[in-house]
Amino acid sequence: MTQAATQPVTLLADLTWPEAADRRDRVLLVPLGATEQHGPHLPLSTDSDVATAVAVRVAAGRRDVVVAPTVPYGASGEHAGFAGTLSIGQAALELLVLELVRSATLSFARVLLVSGHGGNAAPLQRAVGRLREEGRDVRAFSPRWRGDAHAGRTETSVQLALGPQRVRPARQAGATAPLADLLPDLRLRGVAGVSANGVLGDPSGAHADEGERLLDAATADLAAVLDGWRA
Numbered sequence: 001m002t003q004a005a006t007q008p009v010t011l012l013a014d015l016t017w018p019e020a021a022d023r024r025d026r027v028l029l030v031p032l033g034a035t036e037q038h039g040p041h042l043p044l045s046t047d048s049d050v051a052t053a054v055a056v057r058v059a060a061g062r063r064d065v066v067v068a069p070t071v072p073y074g075a076s077g078e079h080a081g082f083a084g085t086l087s088i089g090q091a092a093l094e095l096l097v098l099e100l101v102r103s104a105t106l107s108f109a110r111v112l113l114v115s116g117h118g119g120n121a122a123p124l125q126r127a128v129g130r131l132r133e134e135g136r137d138v139r140a141f142s143p144r145w146r147g148d149a150h151a152g153r154t155e156t157s158v159q160l161a162l163g164p165q166r167v168r169p170a171r172q173a174g175a176t177a178p179l180a181d182l183l184p185d186l187r188l189r190g191v192a193g194v195s196a197n198g199v200l201g202d203p204s205g206a207h208a209d210e211g212e213r214l215l216d217a218a219t220a221d222l223a224a225v226l227d228g229w230r231a
Contacts, residue, residue, distance in 0.1 A: 007061035012068045020066075020107055027065045027226060028108040029055045030100065032124070034074035034117035037082035037191075039151035039199040041168040042159055044084045046151075048072045049162055051116030054143060057219040064230065066108070071096070074120045081192040094123035098130060105136045110229065113140040114222065118149075141225055143218035149179045150191070152201015154214065161211030171206065174199025 012020065012028070033048025043049070052070045059065045076087035088096070097113065104111045115124055124140050131138045147154035151174070159167050174195035175182055185194045192198070 009056050009059045010063075010066045012066050015066075023066055024107060025109060026063075027110040027112050027229070028068055028104050029059060029065050030068045030104070030111060030113050031055045031070040032074060032097075032113055032115040032117070032120055033070055033072050034076045034119065035072055035084070035086040036074075036076035036079040036117070036119075037085050037151075037198045038155065039172070039174065039197055039203070041171045041203060042151050042156060043166050045072065046155060046159055047074070047117035049116070050143065050155075050158060051114050053162055053215060054116070054218050054222055055114045057215065058222045058226065062226075065112075065226065068104070071100075074115075074117045075123055076117070076119055078119060078186060078190045079192075079198070080190055082198050090123040093120060094127045097124060097127035101127070101131050101136060101138050102134075105138070109137060111136070111138045112226070112229075113138065115140060115142045118142070139225065139229065141222055143214075144221070145214060145218075148176070148201025149182075150198075150200040152199060152203050153206045153210075154201070156203035156206035157208065157211035158214050159211065160206055160208040161215055164208060171203040172197055172199065173202035173204065176200075176202055 031051035033051045035044050038046040048070050055067050059067050073086055073088045075090040075093045076085055077089060079085040101111050113124060128138055128140050145154045174197050182194050
């Protein structure tokens with residue numbers, strides 16, 4: 001964890017309602033994750049861990065944001081067939097975001113949804129569009145990782161930076177073809193149809209230092225969104 005992330009962070013769950021009322025002018029950050037397979041070596045909470053970490057790191061030392069509890073379920077239907085994956089589907093996620101933000105904007109002027117799972121993108125985009133049509137000041141953000149698609153070097157490096165004790169030693173490559181080449185089969189058969197171990201990439205070269213750099217870049221990107229929004 002970076003030095004900045006050790007600075008004070010305002011967590012909504014720690015506040016009383018009068019304390020929350022005193023922070024109406026702050027931006028509420030809502031981490032959105034998933035509970036889904038990430039190969040034989042990464043925990044099911046990986047996407048939730050990422051969303052939480054980026055939100056907490058950007059909030060460290062800032063007085064203009066409050067971090068809400070993480071939503072640990074998302075649209076993960078493409079990972080069906082791997083034990084432990086818990087998906088609520090796109091329609092349910094879209095409705096969850098709609099109702100959650102409608103409620104949140106009764107307490108906070110602005111809401112920023114921080115998603116750590118690519119499968120959340122479409123329902124999140126639809127929900128944000130509808131919420132903005134309703135006049136609510138809401139935006140969405142997702143880290144833009146470069147590298148392999150799922151449970152490969154990129155996500156493994158990030159998880160090594162967040163909690164190396166949670167990364168298992170068996171880091172096996174899965175489907176290593178470019179994502180664009182895999183997409184037709186992915187859409188038809190899901191991840192299990194193209195990768196027996198659930199990995200899209202090769203985690204063997206992962207390193208915590210690389211993960212820290214990726215987290216720092218994502219945090220800087222999110223900070224820029226917040227600063228631009230404020231301006």
